[in-house]
Amino acid sequence: MSQKLTRFYFIGIIFILFAIAIVYRLIQIQTDPFFTTLSDTVGNQASVKVKTYEPVRGNIYDRWGNLLAGNTEVYEIGVNLNQVKEDDKADLVSFLSSTTGVDRELVSERVNIPYEPNSESPNFAVFSTIFKNAPKEMIEEIEMAQEENSHLRSVSWTGRLKRTYPEGSMGINYLGFYSSDGFYGVEGFYNNILSTTSTQTSISMNPYDVMAIPEIPEGAGIILTIDREIQNRVEEIMDRVIKENGASSGTAIVYDPETGEILAMTSTPRADPNLSTGSILDQYPVESVDGYDVQTPFNRAVMQTYEPGSVFKVFTMAAALDSGTVTPDTEFVDTGVEEYGGLTIYNWDYGAWGVQTMTGCMQHSLNVCMVWLVKQMGTETFYNYLSAFNLDRKTNVDLDNEVSYPLLSPNNPTPFGSDPLLTRWTDSMTATQAFGQGVAVTPIRMIASIAALANDGRMMAPHIQKAIIQDGRIRYYNPKIVSTPIKPETAHTITDMLAISLEGESSTALVEGYRVSGKTGTAEIPTSQGYTTGLTNASFVGWGPSSDPKFIVYIWLEKPTSSIWASLVTAPVFSEIVENIVILMNIPPDNQREQIASN
């Protein structure tokens, strides 16, 4: 009995010692730093996953809510390398190659990448991408094939959003494009608010720790001042007239002078922003201009300066009227020649027009008269007015890459440096600037400044953003007055003078039923060898209805070959554009508006 008991106690002691050893080891494992680190590492690898959340880029709309830039769902197709078996490879290569159109050899190369799950290894590879930007239809095709063929089970895909422009090439000049970043136009200028930054978050895979997906705020949406219908119509007209007139490029802006809103803006070339970045930029090649390599501007309206010619005369005349130097009826005897700063100025036709009123000077676009005006008002007054019209600075329009060219004047004679070989202001330059040569501006600068004449002398800040949709609400842009370069009476006077000018010469710019004011501009093109004679820049600026302007249109055709004269090339384009926009903007003819107003 005692022997039995001894054996019993012995076995009991062994069990107790064994239990103590287990408990000791458990405590040791729990407290040993090596095991603690190992446990954390292994545990985190299995239970925590790092995920990147890409924010949705905000949409861009026109003023009526039509979508101009949105996002479409596309897929990245590839193979999970750990699921690729030797037997699957032949089927995988032929299926993926035929479905995606990717070269067979390239697919084979991608499928044969060895699986390497260690993220720290230089050969880390768990997923091999075969095709990016696949449409939904392609995914449906793969899904169907996977049901029938088990060799394709390693094919998988992930969805993402791709920037898409429903209107194609329409408006690319002001929209810009997006390809991993916003480039040019609105996409470039508002890049930071259209998309917020992507976020990386550690997501616990423990079902008890299910976290809400971190909600990356969507990029802000932007409502533009652009009217899609006007834009479409202006582009159609411009494309046709550029072709008909053999112009090397064309630019047009339709603008609301009361608010500074850009209603339409186009320039050539226009690429399809839905293409790849390379294909888009191919449409804007680097060209040799006067011995310099120059990239074709993406949007000539804000990115190219040029000498505008006689459209600039509106500033000279506005300055002379506003300073009290002349009135519309002041007479000037045109002898066809005027000396200024050692330079002899002639009229565009080298003719002498005799006695002319100021309205006549504008009607016949007399260079000599403009030089005489500058002489009468004085250089200082002239440049003060040019400065008041902000012609010496950028407009700060909310579009990317706006450029400007310094206004050479007595206050800024050597903007490029003191080297005598560099371009600098001379006395004679004042004479040419009076009629728009020797001065370089962008079309947006021209229209923004001239719009003051159509808006009681108030110059508004040009803008393309009408509102921003952010944080669940819409914030509207408040139009801003930039400056008031001339008095309201002067603005009315010059508007009236320019309407009479068009009517007096039965201009092709006239629009039946609507009184409009406008001015042509034919400018010689400066080169390193002097000004060209056979090629010109033809421009036109016009606004209406003259009694209460609701629009102002600026047109520029570069080097038209059908005729060098703006009166023949751009004036009819203005008329055609206005005929269309008065309908699209619901502006009744003058007599009906007067009737409505009198009721």
Next chain:
Amino acid sequence: MKNNTNQAYRQKPSRIRTQWLSVVLLVVVLGVLAVVLNLNITSKSAHAGVQVRILEAEREKLERTISGNRTIIAQLTSAKTMQERAKELGYIKATRDNIKYLYISDYVGKEGQTIIIPQTRNNPTQNLIKPIYTRSVWDWLFQGTFAMLDREGK
């Protein structure tokens, strides 16, 4: 009564063992019940967690699809497409001669399309499952006890 009970245990000591066994069994059964209950709740909450993850992925996908569908609608109603459709249907561009302007009082003019304004998102990363479904029996027991004592002011 007490004497009778003592005598009964003296006559048949196995009754004491039975009593002990019953107590142990009761404890074991209650323990198993608690474990089963805990397992049941935790498995349900784990299932709910997985479901939440699946639904979140689904929502992410739906958001992409909605955004894509909006763009597809815009493509189908783009200016050029609408112009072509209008042409096919025999419409012509309005000219000045086709238009008669009428004065209508209180007419607000052309109205734009409704733009959907995304709602503000202000929920930071947070656990979606309430702690009541994830805490252990001990947590429940101690937290319940402390909460009760707290209510009683002890």
